[in-house]
Amino acid sequence: MEIDPRRLRVLREVARRGGVLRAAQALHLTSSAVSQQLAQLEREVGLPLIDRSQRSVSLTPAGRVLAGYAERVEEELTEAKRELTRFTERLAGPVRIAAFPTAISHLLVPAMRGLARRHPKIAPAIREIYGPPALQELRLGSVDLLITEQDMGLPVLAQPSLTSRLLYVDAYRIVVPPSWSDPPSTVEELLQRPWVAADPGQACGQALDRLAGLHGIEPQKPHVIGEWGPALALVAAGHGVAIVPELALLDVPEGEVRVSDIRGIGARRLDVVTRASRRRSGEPDPVQAVVIEAIEEVTKELAATLRSRISDPADEEAADRA
Missing domain, CATH: 1.10.10.10 (Winged helix-like DNA-binding domain superfamily/Winged helix DNA-binding domain)
Structure with a gap:
């Protein structure tokens, strides 16, 4: 046979x-x-x-x-x-990475540039997929690693077959239309306004539901948008307010939206998730390890950029309290 x-x-x-x-x-x-x-x-x-x-x-x-x-x-x-x-002079081979749009733009793209210089024989392949479908693809072996997001106000669920490591804590900001001359100064007042909401499965959607539950207010959600570009455009046009992560504000032209001074909104956590190692040595896959290292290096540089351009000490204290 x-x-x-x-x-x-x-x-x-x-x-x-x-x-x-x-x-x-x-x-x-x-x-x-x-x-x-x-x-x-x-x-x-x-x-x-x-x-x-x-x-x-x-x-x-x-x-x-x-x-x-x-x-x-x-x-x-x-x-x-x-x-x-172990017998080759250089690491080589494909690495399939799944992530959501802001992580692709601000983490994976610059990380791939550095990776190409140091390890030109590694071939990254990026897919825009996230949430439960991405975790399923990781378990099935269709992707090798993925970047996930979750509101830090929610418990981190154990994934026995997966290995997760914290990559970045991305603070939330509330954005309002620039045409509002006297924007709300408290969360309670904001919750009375119409919202450009994220999908409930996304971290910012989870954050809005968390805030609404804490204050006992059911917010108006005339718009539910999954991508930050259209969501910020709706805010800029005066159609509502939104919770966005700081990463999403990097591509917003100055003055297009107004960033609220309200603090204490919380943050989302970004994690790198891989399948648990099945190697006899127990060590992680060497190709995946250098890819993760490249992503972590870019993330550290980006954190410094965000602190100088967007964040201030009050923001960091708010993220720590969330």
Whole structure:
């Protein structure tokens, strides 16, 4: 019995993704090509691996057993590739990174410039994906590391299969339309105004809901916007107020919005998350380690820039209290 490990990878993705279509998308193949690979694998082992009697594709008992071995084979091959990096003069290989827009613009782009100079054979690939879908892709192995955000007022949930390290604490600011000659001076007054709100799954959306709950006020949310560019444009045009992280203010022209003096709003935490190391040595993947190091270096430089351009000591005290 000869089994092609490339077909084992196809079976593994079908098992992990729960269907042929999703496996095809993950493998960048057509559904027909995946089905053909599965059929050939069944001929190689002489057993049915896919139950085709139902509308949705599922694995037979034999298919589930072989998929378990396929997972182990993939882990061993990945480990072998990592170990071989010890015999090369330079680190090399792809690193797939997932992040949200502000992290891509202000952290990943400058980090990739420095990484290209020091490790030109490392090939970063960046995807704009965040939240639960990004965590799922990390667990499935479609991305190698991701940058997450979360309101610091919420507890950090344990992720047994993942490793997380704090990257940056990004203070919140409240922005109001520049046309308001007498803007509100308290959170209670602001909560009475219309809001350009972030999605509840985003850190700033979580922050607004937290503030509203603390003050017992249900804010008006005529606008719910996921990207900072459109959200700030709505604020600039006078359509409401918004909570934004300081990173989002780096690209805003001076005078386009008015930054409120209200303090004590809190901050969001940015984390770098990877899968827990399965290396026999227990050490992290060396390629991923230098990528994370490059991101951390840029973050430290950016923190200094923000302190000089946006933050003041009162802001830092507010973030510490949050």
